[in-house]
Each structure stands twice: as C-alpha cells, then as structure tokens.
Amino acid sequence: MNIFEELGEKNTVFKCKKFLDHRFLPDKLPHREEQIRSVAKYWIEALNSVTPPDITIYGKTGTGKTAVAKFTKKQLLQMAKDKNLNVRVEYVRCTDYTTEYQVIAHLCQQMGQNVPYRGWTKAEVIQSFRNLFKKNVFGKDLILIILLDEIDILLKNDGDGLLYTLTRTENVAIASISNYVDFKKFIKPRVKSSLRDREIVFPPYNAQQLVDILEERAALSFRDNVLNDDVIPLCAALAAKEEGDARYALDLLRTSGELADEKCSDIVFEDYVREAKDHIEHNKVTDIIMTLPSQQQKVLESLLYLTKRKEEITSGRLYEVYKEVSKGDSVSYRRIFDFINELEMLGLISTKTISRGRGRGRTNIIDLQCEISLLEDAMWSA
DNA sequence: ATTCCACTGGAATTATAGGATG
C-alpha cells in the first residue's frame, strides 16, 4: 500500500485546513466593513481615471490590514475590468524586498519588464519603471496603486528614498501598511509634504469579534460537531489578550485540531487549546533562535551563562563573557548594543538603562524574558 | 553646575555578489 494513501485514510477532524491559514482571503471580512469602505472611498478615484490619494493603514499584527487591502484590491480590479480600465494594484511585502532598488526592480518585473537584481544603477531601474507609464500598451493611461506592506521595515533599513521616487512618479498611488503609528519619524520633510496622506486605523479585535471570525472559518475547515463548545471562545479569549491578534487565534484553532488528530481523538477538547498555546510559543522561540546569525547566538549563549550564575547582567559584563565565548572571532563593543536591541525587539530579553553617576556612567541591565529550559532546547538544536 | 563614563547615532569602511564593458 502506498504510504500517502495510508496516511490519507487516517481519521481527521479537518475538512480542509487551508481556510485556517491567515493568508487565505475569505469572501467577507467580519467586523472590517468600515475599514474596507474607507479604503474603497479613496481608491474609487481610479475608476474615474484619476490617481487616488496616498493612504496609510495602521494597526497591530493580526488586525486584518493586509486582508482588507487585498480584499479591496480584488473588488477594485473587478470593477476596473468591467469598465475596461487599465488599473493595477501591486502588492509588495517590504520584508521580502528591503531596499528602494529591490522594490522598484520587483515592480518592473511584475509589470513584465526584465530587470536584473543587481548590476544596474538605481537611476537606470527608476528610469525603466517610469517608462512603464509612457508606452501604455493598451492605449489607456495606466493607474498603479502600490501596496507597501510592513513599510516600517524598509524605512528603517533604507530610508525614505523609495517614497521620494514614488511620490514623484505620476499615476502612482501609495498605500502603506504599518504596524507602528510612529513610522513617519523616518520620513524626511521633503517627502512628507508630498505624501498627502489619508490615515486609516485598524483597532484590535475584541474577543466576541474573534469568535465571529473563527466560527466562520471553522465551519469551512472542520467536520461537523468535532469542536467542543468552548474551544472557539477559548481561542478567541487567548488571542484577545494578545492584542486582538486574529492570526494567532487562527493558529491556535488549527494547532488544536492538529493535536486532536495526533491523539486520534474525534473531538477537539478545550485542553488541546491550552496545549496548542504552549506548542506555538515553543515553536516561536525555537524558530527565532535558529534563524539568528551566529554572532547573536553567541550573545544569547553568554546571556544564558550569566543568567544561570544569577549575576546581574550589564552590557559591559556581557561583552566580557561574549569575548570568551567567541574566542578570536568577536565583534566590536558597539555592535553588541545593536544585538541587544534586536534581541529586545524579538522579545527574548528586556533592558533598562540606569545611570550610576559620576565616574560610573550609564549601563544597561538585561533580563532574559523566556524560560531558560526553552532557550537551552532551542540553542541545542540550532 | 560639573564630570565622567557607558550608551548612541551616523558616517566611513570592508566584504561580497553580480552586471556592464571592452
């Protein structure tokens, strides 16, 4: 018997898992009707052959920013097609394309222009991009809406050069999506003035709203009557605590179901949800550590050593230990501060700066923010 | 108010990869 056939016949609580993936775009987005309308109100200009205004979408992770943008994109393109208009909406995730060059090169490629990843100067690529608007193949003016997801990442790495060029290109509307409200501090005044920005804020989902979302998805993805009554409310409640993160709620629900399969249970019990929570957390930490550059892993190793000896960890002491750990192949004192900040961003540690007065300067007190055993496990497998 | 030191922002340097050019 074929192994896949055998596995395929195993009992499962799922009908189809794909609806529990946060990337799946459902036919309707509960509790986001208002936000969809707001975006559409600006983008409708494109249907009148006018370039829409630039917009900004704010909200914490899992509040439906990307989903709303993609949903509205789909609807807009439908209308544009009916009206036979040359409207395009291109989605760019700034964690995949992290510099001005890469974003514009990617856009050119999406529009059927062959551009190399490297080698050309920035100016050549920009020229190539702007040419797209001159020779309009369809005889109609092209209107391009660019969805810049997680734009804060790009601004931090590469500055505001991308926004500068895009705002200076006709027929281009920018829709930036950001996790942080203060991402505009990276934008210089010269660009800010031309970014006549409309802002749309996404509030976190509350527990009840998360229940609605989960119920809709659960109906599609689970078999009938496999979920115990309290499973969905529990997932929703846990996710509501995590700042209303719908992605997390979906993850919990899916993992709970997988646990039920693993245990050959026909029913998903509430306990599985709690187990799923630990499971997800464990995976998150392991995943972060495994993908950490080796130098940062050495910093973590030193941190672990100091924590186990219950020493108070200052950045100076940390550097001493770090130099021990990475014999010969160490990096400068300055660089360690960046690492410390990055680790703090990832939520693995917490820091507070204190000043010890004349002659002693200031220092950082560092605390590990996760279970020692969890960290050791992850380090070992890394 | 001064002072001293560890922290911090940013410019400069180094290393690497890949295209253009002759």
Next chain:
DNA sequence: CATCCTATAATTCCAGTGGAAT
C-alpha cells in the same frame, strides 16, 4: 576573459548625549 561599477549588508570608528554622584 579581465576590469570596472553598483548595490547591499555587516561592522568599525568616532563624535556626541544623558544623568546621577560629586
């Protein structure tokens, strides 16, 4: 092919800052 360029990421170097003890 060798040579010259550009983009980009990682790191170092250096000139400030901040703030409690003096």
